[in-house]
Amino acid sequence: xxxxxxxxxxxxGDLEVNRIGYxxxxxxxxxxxxxxxxxxxxxxxxxGLLHSAFEQGVNHVDTAAFxxxxxxxxxxxxxxxxxxxxxxxxxxxxxxxARGPSGDWLTMARPDQLRGQVEENLRxxxxxxxxxxxxxxxxxxxxxxxHFGALVELRQAGLIRHLGLSNVRPEHVTEALTIAPVVCVQxxxxxxxxRADESxxxxxxxxxxxxxxxxxxxxxxxxEAAASDEGDARVHAVARAxxxxxxxxxxxxxxxxxxxxxxxxxTTNPAHLTENVAAGAxxxxxxxxxxxxxxxxxxxxxxxxxxx
Numbered sequence: 537x538x539x540x541x542x543x544x545x546x547x548x549g550d551l552e553v554n555r556i557g558y559x560x561x562x563x564x565x566x567x568x569x570x571x572x573x574x575x576x577x578x579x580x581x582x583x584g585l586l587h588s589a590f591e592q593g594v595n596h597v598d599t600a601a602f603x604x605x606x607x608x609x610x611x612x613x614x615x616x617x618x619x620x621x622x623x624x625x626x627x628x629x630x631x632x633x634a635r636g637p638s639g640d641w642l643t644m645a646r647p648d649q650l651r652g653q654v655e656e657n658l659r660x661x662x663x664x665x666x667x668x669x670x671x672x673x674x675x676x677x678x679x680x681x682x683h684f685g686a687l688v689e690l691r692q693a694g695l696i697r698h699l700g701l702s703n704v705r706p707e708h709v710t711e712a713l714t715i716a717p718v719v720c721v722q723x724x725x726x727x728x729x730x731r732a733d734e735s736x737x738x739x740x741x742x743x744x745x746x747x748x749x750x751x752x753x754x755x756x757x758x759x760e761a762a763a764s765d766e767g768d769a770r771v772h773a774v775a776r777a778x779x780x781x782x783x784x785x786x787x788x789x790x791x792x793x794x795x796x797x798x799x800x801x802x803t804t805n806p807a808h809l810t811e812n813v814a815a816g817a818x819x820x821x822x823x824x825x826x827x828x829x830x831x832x833x834x835x836x837x838x839x840x841x842x843x844x
Contacts, residue, residue, distance in 0.1 A: 538593025543816030548719040549698040556816040557596030558589045559802035560610040561603045576608040577804045586617035592813045598800045601656045602635045611660035632672035644674035647686035670700040688716045725750035749798045753790040787815035
């Protein structure tokens, strides 16, 4: 059994993936909110890191065409890695937000512009169809019917296999389910950032058999910013008990929220990648979970907007 399989598997439609995946945004050296800009790692090193993830059993990669910096494109790096890889990897991308060639953020794509975004992902990833496409909701948009309906048409045309949602509330999931199946929901969520618990979104996904895929599960309120020293004493205590790192405990806590919860931690550090994957094998006790479930000093509500 691969290291990534230790946490179990879940199906995105008919595509079975290990619950520990990989988020590709950090490969570009560019954070979506501008607080983690930096020089990206070497292209060959990035491809090697992706291959290492695949070798450890990671078969679910999160990306987007708008994950790019002046020097790197996450999609193009994934394309390069997959072109020299022998196994199956499910690639999940997202559409809705738009950036110009210079990286400036544009207005949310209209429903009739989503086909262009899907085709852009197809070109960059070198694929004939996309495994999963998440509609990334504009925080200012109340209804997602028109946008989601446009993606349903692209799925019927064979460009997309499965559909998901990102940055949504429970009512958006219910709205989408009246139109077509939803295989995953991506929202910010972690030990210090539990709006999806408060809204009932995590439970709704479980009830509907939908994968809940948190991002910022490790960084929490730091979002795209570089990792910093862990400030929660409870996390340190649990980490010592398991001879693990605080980041591993945060990932393990997230995975304990239910078998439908996946994780997509991103990193450019090979050692951190191995640690993230290994976190899927950690089994926290009921007492440890109860301690971590209590609001901590760093707990806070997520901002209403999020460009990721």
